[in-house]
Amino acid sequence: MQPRPTASELLATVAQVLDEEIVPALSGPAQHHARVAASLVAIVERELRLAPAAAEREREITGRLLGEDIDADRDLVDARAELARRLRAGLADGDDGTVWTALMECVRDDLSVSKPGHDAWDGD
Secondary structure, eight states, X not given: OOOSSOHHHHHHHHHHHIIIIIHHHOOHHHHHHHHHHHHHHHHHHHHHHHHHHHHHHHHHHHHHHHTSOOOTTSOHHHHHHHXXXXXXXXXXXXXXXXXXXXXXXXXXXXXXXXXXXGGGOOOO
């Protein structure tokens, strides 16, 4: 384990400095570039912090939908591709909402990294 500050904590600090000190001190294109940089650093920080648990949840959800065990040795990208293939082939036809709910859990995890606040949408 890495001693503190962790990479995630360092990135959070960089994002905060960019957002609170650098962006307001700039104008025009430079301000926009600094705002984009702050956003990207914040996304990477959240990915480092949240992605491991999200990937584990996605493995469980994808495995449940496929009726298979998606362990850490299996590539999650391959499991997603298989799930997409089965969905196109009718896996969710006549579904009672179980598949939608499961997929929304994965989407919420992705949004919690890329666009926090948008992960609270409940489909209504």
